Amino acid sequence: MAIDTSAPARGTAPGPAAPARLTGRARLILFVLCAAQFMVALDFSVLNVALPELGRDLGLSRSGLQWAVTAFALPSGGFLLLFGRIGDLFGRKRLFLTGLAVFGAASLLATLAWDPASFLAGRALQGLGAAMIVPTGMSLLTTTFPEGPQRDRALGISGTLLSLGFTVGMVLGGVMTDVLGWRSTMGLLTLFTLVVLPLAPRLLPESRTPDRPRLDVPGAVTVTGGLLALIYALSTAAERGFGGADVLVTLVVGLALLAVFVRVESRHPAPLVSLPMLRRRTVAFGNLGGLVTFSMMSTIVFVLTLYLQEVLGLSAFATGLVFGVQGVLSVFAGTVVPKVVGRFGARRTLVVSLLAQGLLTAGLLGVGRGGGALLAAVAVSLASMAHLGAIISYGLTATSGVPDGEQGLATGLVTTTQQVGITIGIPLLGVLATTGGDLFGGVRTVVAVDAAVVLAAGVLVGLGLRSRGGARAE
Template sequence: MTSTSTESQASGAPVSASATDDRLTARARLTLLLLCAAQFIIALDFSILSVALPVLGEDLGMGQADLQWAMTAFALPSGGFLLLFGRISDLFGRRLLFLAGLAAFTLASVLAAAAWDPASFLTARALQGLGAAAVVPTGMSLLTTTFPEGPQRNKALAVNGTVLSLGFTVGILLGGMMTDQLGWRSTMAMLAGAGAIVALVAPALLAESRPAERPRLDVPGAVTVTGGLLSVIYALSTAADQGFGEVEVIVALVLGLLLLAAFVAVEFRAAQPLVSLQMLRRPGVAFGNLGGLTTFSMMSSVIFLLTLYLQQVLGLSGFETSLVFGAQGVVLAVTGMVASRIVAAIGARATLVTGLAVQAAGTAALVFLPARGGVPLAVTALLLASVGHMSAVVSYGINATSGLTDHEQGLATGLVTSAQQIGITVGIPVLSALAAGRASALERTGEDVAAALRAGTRLGLGVDAALVMAAALAIAVGLRRARAAR
């Protein structure tokens, strides 16, 4: 997934007029729109079924305990194969794998829309996840190699981060509205149509891109990170249904952690690693990526947990739930437009720390959601958390790539991409497992289902807020010490 500072690219009109300002040519804007559209579609797929799960389960004959696999079947391959596909794209061409991933995602969405039983649907979801694992890293690599380092790349990354965050929210908004009006299959059909449009337009705008020197595939790194991520995500997703005490969960979790530890050891010794962990010795790189990993993973979890609360505790319909997240989408869009000005005014470090603190405060307020009449508190706290989240999204990449030489920028950008992608994949399984485990334990003691779910949701949100605040404090202290040591 990493890229070198020197890239080989097929002939085509340059998309940027200058690397010293943030003005973009018409072709640059179209290219950015295309790449962001692809990322937006993938982000939609992470959340668009959240509201539709009860209806989907009834239609396909899936039990309540099996519904989580509608999300997990997508999350497993999309998270597990990210880094591997990023390096494969360096070997065979980013444009080629980007288009192949889009095609696979689109065809899988058609299959999901036409699914006739649980097996066909879950197979389609897994294929969607594989397509997403190819599209996301190659799309980011194409973005960073298309736009030169400096104001143009900063602007492109900020726009991309904003679009990615909006995708989660819009996914729930569309999922609720479309499921109520047209049925859950319309959500998958919409993804197929959007994917087909992007796939048809992409060849005209994107030139092939790969590093000037063809890298070697880090086979030990690819095996350990892919196996580790698959095992951890599987363990956490299974724990959400069966609990952490099951042997299957414990074995998968321990195996995954051991493989990820092996991956770290391999990467520090590899001549051409999948991810340059050596860069994490730079405080700005390390703490900037910690901010990105935290804000993406924890905000996606808030959206997921709050969806469960609104529908299963308060009894809101899919459409009513979507209206709550529609308000969030407006706030995210507005904050994304002004966040760059905040960075210019107070600096990227202060913006990141403050953004995470505000996100933590908003999330903490959600812990007090009542059993009835909780919509006003839910909306207010969610909007506050969203302002902090988007501020962190815009600023973390700047922190993680500042103060580096030109030839280090590609490696640093690879880490930024990894933090973002892994964050959006692992957050929901982790927090939903905690919430579901708490709810299941209370149900076994005779607690009402809605009350147990509310308690589990509050636990998940409380842990979420604590992790975000801990990250904010760690980043503030770490970057201050690094600055003092210069």
């Protein structure tokens, strides 16, 4: 049975609620979309443990290894909004399939890389493919599954796999690098593409806006340039600090371009980002919650990796197992959170999840110099369950009540928030742990600041969403 992709017009009475149970075809569509999102999440972490061996094999210096991450982050974060809008106008399915093909070819290039330039080119193309896959995949999900129990369940599964992909990548990265070498981590992504790409054309419905407004070129140029400059500045700062001239210049340029982008959008007849949409409380505060939960949790994973390996002396494999516990509990949370959202609403779930993540992160202050792996595993795993609650509920909050024709814009904001959050957390706070002489003291400082930021965000989001901002957010 085909899935009803229509949505009631705003201001009209809604039809009967869609059943929570998914048809067989709907399950296959969800599998394709979630597998693609999982693949991109896996790419964020599967290479991390392999970086030292990769550097030795290809001749990349320690500072050059940072570009293995940055080369992916720049296009994946910088082009999200642009590709989200292109998908709206010219076909989300078409761009999703293009992104899969680019990602697969880029993964093969990175697998077969013969020097640093070819490897970094592959990573950059992977990021470009991810920038097509993520917003169009989310748009296809939210337009395919009607708002209500079906969408709650679909986003719950998607959010679980997103969190699990990052964790599985850390565990798999260590195992595969030890057994098969670093190239196997990139080869795995190629195989994922070969599984997903043949299924997608027949299963996925095409989806686009009914009208065809002209593309907002000035907005696309300023927001893409601004995000690229900002991500470059923050990624470089993670390696060298904020004192470098190139970091300061690109940071200022990035902020200036984003300011120009806001002005352009206020005057353009068909803006890339609808400013009235940003004035929706659900969109604004939902994305704020998403930005904080992603940036702060990625920072905690980073500093705990340093703590476990360099303070406690655990191996990369043992460190991966610690985060494996986190992944198992995240899967459990993914089955529970949609039910919690259905009972209490996305807004309340988001606020409670942020507060719980902050409190459980603060529990990491109890780790010591001579031991604490068990406490770290328990605290980060429980915090990750709250984090998953925030991931699912922020996506629901920020896209609820938005017409299908603007879902690409809404999900583009959601996924940009996700990618920028993952990118900026470590440069902003991780530097506190790595620049001082006392790593353990630096880790404790990061944990304290991280917890305070998440708790403050929980309070702010709760206050901001008190006014009516959309039915599902209430």
